[in-house]
Amino acid sequence: MYQVKEVSELSGVSVRTLHHYDNIGLLQPSKVADNGYRYYNDENLKQLQQILFFKELDFSLNQIKEIMDDPEFNQKETLMNQRHLLEKKKHRLEKLINTIDETIDSMEEGKNMSNKKMFESFNMDDIKAHQEKYAKETEEKYGHTDAYKQSKERTSKYNEQDWKTIQEKSHSIYTRLAGLMDRSPREHEVQSVIGEWHSLIHDNFYECPPEMFKGLGDLYISDERFTKNIDQYGEGLASFMRDAMHIYSEQMSK
Amino acid sequence: MYQVKEVSELSGVSVRTLHHYDNIGLLQPSKVADNGYRYYNDENLKQLQQILFFKELDFSLNQIKEIMDDPEFNQKETLMNQRHLLEKKKHRLEKLINTIDETIDSMEEGKNMSNKKMFESFNMDDIKAHQEKYAKETEEKYGHTDAYKQSKERTSKYNEQDWKTIQEKSHSIYTRLAGLMDRSPREHEVQSVIGEWHSLIHDNFYECPPEMFKGLGDLYISDERFTKNIDQYGEGLASFMRDAMHIYSEQMSK
DNA sequence: GTTGACCCTCACGTAATGTCATAGTTTACA
DNA sequence: TGTAAACTATGACATTACGTGAGGGTCAAC
Incomplete structure (x- = not known):
């Protein structure tokens, strides 16, 4: 039988905390005397450890x-969930470390970091990469010789401000999608954002018919470079986007 | 010049948070328009990053x-320190993830072990089986709804070491009983070991009143699975134990 | 001129305690 | 036997870092 203070000293938690745990029913002392004193036993100590x-x-x-x-029933599942959360946290940390490294590098080079690099470590380069890659691939497949040319013509005219705007828009889209990852990719809210994504590409880069949009989605998981970049917004986002883009394309084709 | 929402999306913090930071003077926008709108500049973004x-x-x-x-406040030095601390935090997270993995592993091992009908672990199995069976039976009979839950709650917390200890104890008990089978189950030496058996169940699994203990003894011969397992320590041990447990229960009830 | 997407300011809610205030209990010792 | 020290209790307000929602302005576009 231990009094509150003993338990407190044994475990390192405050008396107040023990009171609190009692109140919310998390850890109730094995006995409460007539005077209201709490008495804890060894079983209670084990519970507290847990x-x-x-x-x-x-x-x-x-x-x-x-x-x-x-x-x-729930312990294992809960642990898995928690594991997942911790992984996410870890990735965030890794991202931060990377950003710090980049910041330090750029300080040494006397370069100013652009805003985009401050908060995310990738820019429009991967959209550009996509254009090139995809355009070339589809060139043979569908004979769409125009897409690549078209996009090059258009993007070559963009100035820094334009890039910034586009970049901000896509950042917003990625971020919002990452926040929707617990939903079904079929859900209206998700599809609506995917619609924005399609418009952004369509408006700023090249005409992007359903078939092509679907292919873009596939690229997000078939090309590790894309996957990595996209997943920086949330693990699994690339795969989530691909699914959503597939569904979107199907809807579009109808 | 960025409005709150833009900053929010760029940085990932909520608008409410930006308001908060403004209120406490942590991050004040470079300009506040007449209408009260907050406008942030690039300098502000850097501060936010920090x-x-x-x-x-x-x-x-x-x-x-x-x-x-x-x-x-030295920017570069601070960044280096931050990097260092982040690495540390990352390691801590990795450790936590490991701990979770180990916990999950040991949970799975526990399950596998109980699936194995190995001689070593059989006694755990029959105790568990008994809990389930008996608890359910007595639920209606005596209204003892708690026994099953109680034991589940307790056993779920046991780690490998705990199980091993319990196993060793019960192995010792079975062995000694097997050696006493030429005596009368009524004899003090036998009853004393049966007392140990009762304590082991009582301490490690569930509260086990005489009635229940007696029921457990019956199970040892009514359920072939138990009989077989126990008799591995010596033919007739199951029946011997049942007799001894009956006597023990009667003594206890007095 | 009316949407819709922004923006603002209260102001109360939350989690997990900390921090009093006020008061009853137990124990040791003079 | 009295009293002080060292416990105990409850109750309630404080704290941190926001979330949430009400109620209401602002602005650009169609």
Whole structure:
């Protein structure tokens, strides 16, 4: 039997915290005396250890409660989810580290970093790359000799401001899509953003019929370079976009 | 000049957050129009980037404010430090992910182990099986809805080491009982080991009142699976144990 | 001139405690 | 037996970093 302060000292959590855990039903002392004193036993200590373990993994108290109330069914799934979240966090960190490196590099070269590079580490280059790559591929396949030429003609006229605008737009699209990844790619909200994406390409680069748009989607996973860049907005975004673009193309063709 | 939403999309922070940073004086827009609209410039974006770095490193907004207000603040050096801290944080995350993986692994091992009908682990199995079977049966009979849940809750928390310990203990008990089969089940020496058996179940699985303990004994001969497993320690042990457990329960109830 | 997509300011809500204030309890010791 | 030290309790407001939503202006476009 331990009093609050003993438990507090044994475990390192504050008395207030123990009160709190009691109140929310997360960790209730094995006995409460008539005077209201809380008394904890060894079982309670083990539970507290568990709680602290999950806390270390960034679970919220609510989640922990659910896990401990229903251990058998949800624990594994919850752990997998948590793992996923931590992975995401890790990727964000890696991105940040990269950006810092780039910042330092550019400081050493005396270059100013452009805004785009500050918040994301890729620019229009990959859209350009896509044009080139895809245009060349489709040239043979569909005889669309024009797409590449068309896009080159158009993009060559763009100034920095134009690029910036386009870039901002696409950034916005990627970001919003990343936020929609828990939905079905078929959902209207997703399809609407994909529509924006299609318009952006259509308006700024080349005429992009359904077939071609679908092919672009495929490229997002068949070409690692695209996948990597797109997934910086959220792991799995490339694949999500491909699915959504496929669906969009089908709708368009009808 | 960027409006709040643009900055929000570029940086990934919410508009509300930008408002907040403005209010606390952490990031004030370079211009505020007559209509109250906030307008940010490139300098602001850089500041925001810095803020986000420090946030990633778990600094409080107050601390960040102090750092950025400090004229001594050396950009490059700070960035190097930040990089370093980020690496550390990344390692911490990797460790957490590992811990989760290990936990999941051990959960899966536990499952596999219980699927294996190996001699070593059989006793865990029959205890578990008994819990399930008996708990369900007694649920209606005695209203003991808790036993099953209780044991599940408890056993789900056991790690490999715990299981091993329990296994070793029960192995010892079975072996000693097998050696006592030439005595009367009523004898003190036998009853004492049966007492250990009861404690083991009581301590590690669920509260086990006499009635229930007696039921467990019955199961040892009514369910062939149990009989077979137990009799591996010595032919007739199952029946011997049942007798001894009956006697033990009667003694307990007095 | 009316959408629609922005923008603003309150102001209350949330999570996981911290931090009093006020007061009852237990224990040790003079 | 009295009192002080060291516990205990509840209650309630404070804190951090925003989220959320109400209620209402602003602006460009069709």
